[in-house]
Amino acid sequence: MKRRGIPREVETFIKDHLSSVAQLEILLLIHAQQEAFHSPEEVAEQLRIEPGWAAAEMERLCGHGLCEVQRDNGDRYRFSPDDPRHATVVDDLATAFSTHRVSVITLIFSTPSDSIGSFADAFKLRGDRDG
Amino acid sequence: MAKAVFVLCALTSLVCAVLLLRGYGRSHSRLLLWSGLCFVGLAINNGMLVLDRAILTEVDLSVWRQLPAVAGVTLLLYGLVWDAD
Amino acid sequence: MRPMLHGAIAMGSFVAGLFFLRFYRVSRDALFAFFGAAFWLLAVNNAALAMTDPQAETRVLAFYGLRLLAFLLIIVGIIQKNRAPS
Numbered sequence: 001m002k003r004r005g006i007p008r009e010v011e012t013f014i015k016d017h018l019s020s021v022a023q024l025e026i027l028l029l030i031h032a033q034q035e036a037f038h039s040p041e042e043v044a045e046q047l048r049i050e051p052g053w054a055a056a057e058m059e060r061l062c063g064h065g066l067c068e069v070q071r072d073n074g075d076r077y078r079f080s081p082d083d084p085r086h087a088t089v090v091d092d093l094a095t096a097f098s099t100h101r102v103s104v105i106t107l108i109f110s111t112p113s114d115s116i117g118s119f120a121d122a123f124k125l126r127g128d129r130d131g
Numbered sequence: 132m133a134k135a136v137f138v139l140c141a142l143t144s145l146v147c148a149v150l151l152l153r154g155y156g157r158s159h160s161r162l163l164l165w166s167g168l169c170f171v172g173l174a175i176n177n178g179m180l181v182l183d184r185a186i187l188t189e190v191d192l193s194v195w196r197q198l199p200a201v202a203g204v205t206l207l208l209y210g211l212v213w214d215a216d
Numbered sequence: 217m218r219p220m221l222h223g224a225i226a227m228g229s230f231v232a233g234l235f236f237l238r239f240y241r242v243s244r245d246a247l248f249a250f251f252g253a254a255f256w257l258l259a260v261n262n263a264a265l266a267m268t269d270p271q272a273e274t275r276v277l278a279f280y281g282l283r284l285l286a287f288l289l290i291i292v293g294i295i296q297k298n299r300a301p302s
Contacts (some may be wrong), residue, residue, distance in 0.1 A: 043270070085179070089289070102282065114160075115160040115161070115162040115163070115214060115215050116162075116215060116216075116239050116242060116243055116245075116248075117215055117243070118154060118158040118160035118162070118163055119151070119154070119160070119162055119163055119166065119239075120243065120245045120247050120248070121154065121158075122150050122153065122154025122155075122158075122163055123147075123150055123154075123247060123293075123294050123297050123298075124152050124298060125150075125294075125298050132277075133274050133275065133277075133280045136280045136284045137274075137280070137283075137286070138284065139287065140283055140284065140287045143287045143290055143291055144287070146294075147290065147294075150294075151219075163245065174244070178300050180273065182275055183274060191270070193218055193270030193273070194217055194218050194221065195217065197221040197222065197225065198221070199229075200221075201221050201224050201225055202226055204228035204229055205224075205228060207228070207232050208228050208231060208232060211231075211232060213237040214240070215235065
């Protein structure tokens with residue numbers, strides 16, 4: 001089921017795990033090159049952001065169980081979701097970002113503590129979680 | 132006829148209350164707590180209307196049966212003002 | 217005492233309806249339109265009840281009919297929420 005052209009699971013994923021566009025772009029970058037480990041400096045250079053910021057966001061992604069970190073001689077990160085379903089969702093997210101960029105970005109900025117949305121979702125009888 | 136109406140309204144209120152309180156359990160969004168309690172109050176109000184009409188015809192519940200509704204609406208307003216972002 | 221209580225419920229329901237209307241405008245979720253309309257009907261119902269005798273609430277069709285309409289709107293709102301594609 002799609003809303004604004006974005007599958008529901010992707011929307012839920014965005015709301016649960018992504019709070020900035022930088023985070024999204026970092027995630028998609030390490031997802032696109034899944035076999036390799038990436039250093040914050042590499043990521044920062046590709047995305048033209050501060051390495052410190054990249055490192056912090058990548059740590060945050062690890063905290064969400066989306067990547068793993070190798071700590072020797074500096075931290076390197078690789079896309080590695082704890083939940084195998086997330087691999088598919090991030091594939092879909094990458095597609096969605098390429099086809100519906102604005103909608104994805106809008107979703108990132110929708111208020112996390114959305115009481116109005118929670119109120120409406122409470123009346124979904126199917127028990128759709130994380131609406 | 133009136134009894135059936137109040138029963139339906141009481142059941143509807145109960146359903147809303149359950150859905151909202153269940154939603155509060157999941158999302159911890161306090162608006163759902165207050166609005167859920169509001170519908171509990173409305174359910175009691177409708178329930179008392181059934182009682183008043185059908186069973187306790189000697190006792191006048193006309194003031195008492197409004198109190199849960201007043202309390203419910205008050206809680207709802209509180210939630211709407213403070214907890215609806 | 218009783219008219220005051222009905223008046224309080226009427227005013228409270230009216231304001232709640234205003235909030236639901238605002239939520240509808242923000243979210244464009246029809247559920248809020250239904251809730252707003254329902255609470256406004258309850259506001260009218262209670263305003264009228266404030267001005268009549270207590271028996272009217274359970275005996276006069278117009279009064280419990282309005283209440284029925286309000287709750288039917290809520291039921292319809294919930295149903296359409298679960299049928300709509302999004």
